[in-house]
Amino acid sequence: MAEFNQKRQDILNSAMELFKEKGFHNTRMEEIALKAGVGKGTLYEYFTSKQEIFDETCIEKVTGIKEKIEEISLRDITFREKLTEMISMKQGSEKCPEPTIEGIMSNKNIISEKVVYAMMNHVSDMNKIIIRMVEQGKKEGVVNKNIPSDLVVTMIVGTVSEFIRNKCTNNFAGISGEEIIINLLFNGFGVK
Amino acid sequence: MAEFNQKRQDILNSAMELFKEKGFHNTRMEEIALKAGVGKGTLYEYFTSKQEIFDETCIEKVTGIKEKIEEISLRDITFREKLTEMISMKQGSEKCPEPTIEGIMSNKNIISEKVVYAMMNHVSDMNKIIIRMVEQGKKEGVVNKNIPSDLVVTMIVGTVSEFIRNKCTNNFAGISGEEIIINLLFNGFGVK
Amino acid sequence: MAEFNQKRQDILNSAMELFKEKGFHNTRMEEIALKAGVGKGTLYEYFTSKQEIFDETCIEKVTGIKEKIEEISLRDITFREKLTEMISMKQGSEKCPEPTIEGIMSNKNIISEKVVYAMMNHVSDMNKIIIRMVEQGKKEGVVNKNIPSDLVVTMIVGTVSEFIRNKCTNNFAGISGEEIIINLLFNGFGVK
Amino acid sequence: MAEFNQKRQDILNSAMELFKEKGFHNTRMEEIALKAGVGKGTLYEYFTSKQEIFDETCIEKVTGIKEKIEEISLRDITFREKLTEMISMKQGSEKCPEPTIEGIMSNKNIISEKVVYAMMNHVSDMNKIIIRMVEQGKKEGVVNKNIPSDLVVTMIVGTVSEFIRNKCTNNFAGISGEEIIINLLFNGFGVK
DNA sequence: TATGAATGAGCGTTCATTCAT
DNA sequence: GATGAATGAACGCTCATTCAT
Numbered sequence: 001m002a003e004f005n006q007k008r009q010d011i012l013n014s015a016m017e018l019f020k021e022k023g024f025h026n027t028r029m030e031e032i033a034l035k036a037g038v039g040k041g042t043l044y045e046y047f048t049s050k051q052e053i054f055d056e057t058c059i060e061k062v063t064g065i066k067e068k069i070e071e072i073s074l075r076d077i078t079f080r081e082k083l084t085e086m087i088s089m090k091q092g093s094e095k096c097p098e099p100t101i102e103g104i105m106s107n108k109n110i111i112s113e114k115v116v117y118a119m120m121n122h123v124s125d126m127n128k129i130i131i132r133m134v135e136q137g138k139k140e141g142v143v144n145k146n147i148p149s150d151l152v153v154t155m156i157v158g159t160v161s162e163f164i165r166n167k168c169t170n171n172f173a174g175i176s177g178e179e180i181i182i183n184l185l186f187n188g189f190g191v192k
Numbered sequence: 193m194a195e196f197n198q199k200r201q202d203i204l205n206s207a208m209e210l211f212k213e214k215g216f217h218n219t220r221m222e223e224i225a226l227k228a229g230v231g232k233g234t235l236y237e238y239f240t241s242k243q244e245i246f247d248e249t250c251i252e253k254v255t256g257i258k259e260k261i262e263e264i265s266l267r268d269i270t271f272r273e274k275l276t277e278m279i280s281m282k283q284g285s286e287k288c289p290e291p292t293i294e295g296i297m298s299n300k301n302i303i304s305e306k307v308v309y310a311m312m313n314h315v316s317d318m319n320k321i322i323i324r325m326v327e328q329g330k331k332e333g334v335v336n337k338n339i340p341s342d343l344v345v346t347m348i349v350g351t352v353s354e355f356i357r358n359k360c361t362n363n364f365a366g367i368s369g370e371e372i373i374i375n376l377l378f379n380g381f382g383v384k
Numbered sequence: 385m386a387e388f389n390q391k392r393q394d395i396l397n398s399a400m401e402l403f404k405e406k407g408f409h410n411t412r413m414e415e416i417a418l419k420a421g422v423g424k425g426t427l428y429e430y431f432t433s434k435q436e437i438f439d440e441t442c443i444e445k446v447t448g449i450k451e452k453i454e455e456i457s458l459r460d461i462t463f464r465e466k467l468t469e470m471i472s473m474k475q476g477s478e479k480c481p482e483p484t485i486e487g488i489m490s491n492k493n494i495i496s497e498k499v500v501y502a503m504m505n506h507v508s509d510m511n512k513i514i515i516r517m518v519e520q521g522k523k524e525g526v527v528n529k530n531i532p533s534d535l536v537v538t539m540i541v542g543t544v545s546e547f548i549r550n551k552c553t554n555n556f557a558g559i560s561g562e563e564i565i566i567n568l569l570f571n572g573f574g575v576k
Numbered sequence: 577m578a579e580f581n582q583k584r585q586d587i588l589n590s591a592m593e594l595f596k597e598k599g600f601h602n603t604r605m606e607e608i609a610l611k612a613g614v615g616k617g618t619l620y621e622y623f624t625s626k627q628e629i630f631d632e633t634c635i636e637k638v639t640g641i642k643e644k645i646e647e648i649s650l651r652d653i654t655f656r657e658k659l660t661e662m663i664s665m666k667q668g669s670e671k672c673p674e675p676t677i678e679g680i681m682s683n684k685n686i687i688s689e690k691v692v693y694a695m696m697n698h699v700s701d702m703n704k705i706i707i708r709m710v711e712q713g714k715k716e717g718v719v720n721k722n723i724p725s726d727l728v729v730t731m732i733v734g735t736v737s738e739f740i741r742n743k744c745t746n747n748f749a750g751i752s753g754e755e756i757i758i759n760l761l762f763n764g765f766g767v768k
Numbered sequence: 769t770a771t772g773a774a775t776g777a778g779c780g781t782t783c784a785t786t787c788a789t
Numbered sequence: 790g791a792t793g794a795a796t797g798a799a800c801g802c803t804c805a806t807t808c809a810t
Contacts, residue, residue: 041802
């Protein structure tokens with residue numbers, strides 16, 4: 001049984017990488033099998049269809065992100081420290097992964113409907129978690145209580161995602177701007 | 193010739209809508225032809241392949257966004273006013289369009305390579321334009337000169353994109369948060 | 385349109401021959417296409433699936449038989465003459481075809497359900513037609529009125545089918561037993 | 577060894593039932609194994625292929641029919657009694673079986689060639705047996721000596737098969753027509 | 769001996785593209 | 790130029806068969 005799960009995961013990992021690299025429609029079942037080191041037919045011992053494999057990889061990715069956010073949110077650290085953790089967050093694999101929720105959600109017309117719902121629930125959960133983090137900030141007296149929390153979340157999520165994205169496409173050669181970005185979020189770019 | 197361009201544009205518009213709705217691989221040439229009111233074979237009088245049609249729609253979309261940004265950047269208004277214009281920017285079509293650059297770029301494994309380069313150039317241009325806007329802000333004395341402009345751009349682009357995205361998925365029921373977001377960008381969410 | 389129907393019929397004929405020769409599952413779409421002199425994809429311009437092609441060939445066959453029976457039943461000849469016509473009936477094609485209804489019905493687990501119903505209706509129609517023929521015989525005073533017509537039909541259909549089948553498998557070398565069989569049906573094999 | 581034969585027979589019985597119900601190509605080896613209560617691999621300990629299993633079931637069925645006919649033919653009873661026995665003959669299993677030779681022979685393009693020959697020999701044997709029965713009738717003075725025996729056999733086999741077939745498809749609700757059919761065979765349906 | 773996880777040849781079907789009209 | 794009937798390469802999936810245990 002442990003072995004079953006292991007092989008299943010191998011397939012999922014191979015598929016994930018190929019989907020990321022070439023997209024759903026340009027990835028052939030045969031390639032997934034080859035990469036996972038199994039026969040084509042074996043894929044169907046673990047999954048019922050290519051669609052299911054794709055769905056699972058998507059679910060796994062959002063779940064992974066959500067769990068990281070959740071884990072950060074539960075630590076006994078300040079709001080600012082949590083923000084710093086989030087911005088340093090990395091997807092496990094090498095290279096430059098598809099780290100943002102948005103990248104995953106852009107496959108909406110490929111993912112099967114029920115999985116879209118599942119993912120949207122995850123996204124909604126993440127929003128709630130981050131809203132709670134913002135409210136922690138308000139309690140700590142470091143976040144302005146007059147600003148609606150959801151808009152604060154919008155700025156955080158947007159900025160952090162864009163920052164991570166840019167780091168991947170190497171727009172910030174060498175400079176580690178995390179600290180600056182955090183300050184920007186707190187103080188804005190305006191002159192005081 | 194004018195007629196040629198008109199029909200070409202009709203095809204492009206039909207294709208754009210279908211691609212947005214169903215994705216590249218789920219859109220059939222026949223559907224595009226049908227929607228454009230031409231025969232299937234006719235598509236090949238105006239484009240050499242489905243790929244080319246897709247490439248063109250992508251280019252057209254980024255170009256559209258870029259031109260809007262450019263147009264805003266050239267107006268004789270303050271930096272803050274330009275920001276406000278950007279956040280109110282809308283993609284032409286009805287419903288909820290695919291307005292952000294990121295949504296388009298997520299098709300990287302479908303777009304043909306040379307078009308990816310073209311698009312990245314556009315994106316890079318846009319960055320430069322926005323950087324110039326930020327520098328205008330610095331000159332006006334409303335943007336903190338000590339913060340690297342590219343990081344300011346990161347925050348602006350990320351926040352604005354996320355804001356537009358959320359407005360589409362109706363996360364902000366009724367409340368028009370544009371003004372608040374602008375203030376957030378300038379002052380951050382921190383307590384002064 | 386005439387051309388459409390012609391090509392459709394060509395495909396059907398090729399399919400019919402192959403199905404007869406090799407059965408449904410051993411006949412490949414490619415072979416049907418090859419035999420019909422069209423491309424594999426073309427088959428799908430005329431039919432939606434292999435199943436549909438098979439269904440149509442079955443329908444066509446029973447319909448053909450039914451129409452022949454019907455045509456015979458409508459002629460202005462005596463019951464005995466009609467019987468003689470039936471026993472001399474031949475399926476159009478060369479070689480030794482699959483002439484009996486039973487041969488066709490033996491594909492019940494291949495034919496799609498709704499077509500099975502259609503065929504059973506045809507079979508039921510044929511029974512009614514033959515029953516009417518028997519009743520004509522009773523009116524003519526050549527068929528014993530005390531015997532239930534459906535049992536008479538059973539004997540006629542069974543004997544005629546078996547006779548045709550045997551002629552095909554060459555069990556009756558040269559001898560044309562039609563006349564004898566008709567007499568047998570009327571008088572039985574018993575000694576008077 | 578007895579156990580070997582028992583299990584072999586179990587497999588054959590399971591297969592026979594499934595083949596009858598769903599046909600050769602729609603029956604999967606896994607189903608046969610499941611129904612026989614053995615593992616998929618075990619099937620190959622007893623048979624070399626699915627084909628062989630099918631061949632054996634066919635042989636077994638014709639052999640069964642032939643043996644019944646043979647057994648009837650050897651009894652010390654009159655020709656008429658033998659006929660009555662034949663028409664009352666039933667295939668062992670419940671429901672409505674595939675009792676006629678023709679039903680089995682309609683699989684000619686599935687059965688392997690050498691088995692087709694074997695079956696045709698059986699069929700030929702059966703004909704000879706029934707011919708001998710007819711000749712017994714002639715000796716008993718109840719069958720007209722002027723009619724070629726093979727044509728008499730044709731009428732008997734055809735009528736009996738059709739009768740059994742119809743009884744299965746419930747065309748004769750309740751009425752047990754066996755006696756009438758026998759009389760029909762002897763006397764025909766003609767008016768004397 | 770019995771098993772069932774693994775396999776891959778094989779086939780039905782789709783759809784971008786072509787080309788005769 | 791405009792068309793759509795015809796095409797066949799390509800791919801997802803099935804299932805008989807194998808073989809390590």
